[in-house]
Structures are given as structure tokens and as C-alpha cells.
Amino acid sequence: MSSCRTLPRIIMFTWNLTALRGWGWQQLTGLSGSIRVYSELGQGTSFRIYLPVSGESSEPEAVISEESVKSDGSETILLTEDNEQVREMTNEILTCQGYKVLIAENGRDALAALDQHDGPVHLLLTDVIMPDMNGRELSEQIAAREPDMKVIFMSGYTDNVITHHGVTDPGVNFIQKPFSVKALAAKVREVLDQHPGKPVA
Template sequence: MPAGGKLTVETLNTYVADDYAADHAFAAGQYVMIAVTDSGTGMSAEVIAKAFDPFFTTKPVGKGSGLGLSQVFGFVRQSRGHVKIYSEPGHGTTVKIYLPRHYGEMETEDQGRGPGQPDRGDHSETVLVVEDDERVRSFSTEALRDLGYTVLGAASGAAALALIEAGARPTLLFTDVVMPGMSGRELADLVVKRLPEVKVLYTTGYTRNAIVHNGVLDPGTHLLQKPFSVDQLAAKVRSVLDV
């Protein structure tokens, strides 16, 4: 953060589902998640792809060794965990570390189990999914269709508004927070102005505290953090629609 800013550290007990774990080559189950978020300059997709490479750095010569994140990656993998970077240029960075959770003497039979059957929807309920990451958008739209909802997908805020102008009337707007061009917050404000009855659920790889502290979203806003499983998506969508 060249000009200073905020650094947020958070911890959370979380469950990693089979689908996300399989895509990222680690075991599903219970983990302790440690998230470190800054409000700095952010990273491009090209920089993120190289961020864990030894000796890779964007800093001037003599200002950094390029070993910090590669050492984090090595430690996490040796611990049978997972590390993920979420970042957009100009919007800061969140690094999430997942370490296997140990229960010790307090373990019970129910601990370590995944969620049960997902909450289902109805074809009369339409979810508009707005996500610039094609992989996440495809996962979300397919999962919601399988859960029984009518689903529309858009890769940007402008594309989502075009669908509404064409007559789409979503019951729920499910949008990423940080996107190129129009942000999820800006999109939601415009959609709610046109369709006051629509409900809004945000998603992001950044932590709730980070985006609230930085003024991106208001406290109490409905938010589903990435990565999420089908069960987590189903439960959150159902809870927002049933409010």
C-alpha cells in the first residue's frame, strides 16, 4: 500500500465442499480459514497467476525478494491446506489460507460432517446472476437451475441492465461486488430503483469486514463469500428470498 491504507486479518472455521476441493486438488472437509486483506493497488490476473512463483515480484530492484508468497504457498501445501488470492486492480487484495482443522479432545460424532440436502427453489422465482468470472458464473447458474430456479446470467452490470430493459423481472439479483466497469453495488442501486421489490445478494472473494470497513457495502447487507459450495449457495439464496 504505497499511500497507506487498511490491513484486515480475519479467522473463521469453515467447511470446504467436494466440488471446490476437487477443482483445487486438496481434500474436502473442515478447515480454519485465515484471511489477510489490504486496501492497496490490487493485482491483475496476470500478476495473480505468477504471485506464488519464487523470486517473482512487481517491486523495484532491492525492494523485495519475491519469496514471501512462495514461502506461504509451500507452508500451506505442506500442511495439506490451500491458499487463494482474490484481487482486482484498484480494489485491494485478499489472501485466504485454509489449514486443516484439528478438533482434539472436544471432537464429537457430528463434527467434520458436511451440510445436508440443499434448500430448493421454484421455477416461479427468477435469479439474475451477474459475474464477470465465466467459471464462477457458469457454476452458479447451473447450480441454481438444478435447484429449481429460473436463472438468467450476465457477465457485466451493463449486460444485466440490458436484460431488465428487455423485460426480465428477477426475484433475486445475485451479483459479484467487484467487477470491471460497473460495480455490484452500483448495479444493485440501479436495479432496485427500477424494480423496488427485487432482493439482492452479493458475492465476493474479499471478506465481509474488509468490504464493509472500506465502505464498499453497508453493514447487514446479504453476502455470500467465495468460494462457496452448492449447499451454501442454496441455503443463502433461500434465506434471502424467504426474508
């Protein structure tokens, strides 16, 4: 598991980049390229390599410093994600930001964690597509108990797969997976700081 010191160096949720054959990470970044990896249990793993168009100048992506990732977050977040690797990494990011994280593998566990927690929970960060109870259904059940709790949906599926879940509707807080440390930290802080009734665009 990555420490708070190494997390800023993680560009996306990636696993075992050194196993790539042929082109290496050094060659890719030397050409100002990038790679995104997403793995979904039962769905497979996809790799996307991005390279700048020939003739166009492209500056390498700036390294996120340790200081830029740190936060004085103190709120409690209920994290619900059925993919173990994504769940552990997301928990690590949020913990390094200073948040207290309640971890759940599915909707049922999330509701149980909420019942057992003594104190306020400020944000639900949940995957959209999960077995038994999807993220939208979970958020609706929690809203009936905790109407002031804010929600961020996350998914690695394309819009045409998740649109019918309503999480891409205007006014709904959503972040696409895979996401960077900086992107997740910024989104969480943005939603927590927003005024009630005014979701982030």
C-alpha cells in the same frame, strides 16, 4: 461442468484438488480436515487447509445428500459475476435448485439482460468488486427500475477491502465466497422468502 447429481459432493468452489502434492484429499478428510480454495482473476489463488486441534474430537463434515440440495425454487435470478468459473458453478447450483437464471459477466451486461427479459426478476445475486461497475452501483441502478427486487452481494475479499462498498452494513444481504452448495441454496431461499423491508441479518 458438474451435474445436479455431483453438485452435492462439492464442499467449496475447488478446482483440480487431485493436483495437490504430498498430502492427498483422502488423508486430509481422514483427519477430519477440510480445504478451501478461492481463485480471483488477476489476484491469484489461495488454498487454506483446516485441521482439528490435537486432542480434540472432531466429527467429519456430513455429506450433503442430493435430496437436501434439491429445491422447488421457481423464481428468476439475475446472476452477475466476472469470474467465469465461479459464474458457471453458481449458475449450475441455482439451476439445480429449480431457479431460472439470467447470467451476466458485468454490470452493463446485467442491465441489458434485465431489459431483454420478459417477466419478473426476483433476485439479483451479484459480486461486489467488478470492473467498470461494482455490485453496489449495479444494485442501485436496478433498484431505480425494480424497487422490489431483492439483492444478495457476494465476495471473496476480506472485510477491510469491501467495507467501503457498504455491503457489510447491517440489513444488507451478503454471502462470503467461497461458499458451499448448501450455504448458497439456503441463503437464496432465505432472502427470497423474507418480507419486503426486512433484510436477512
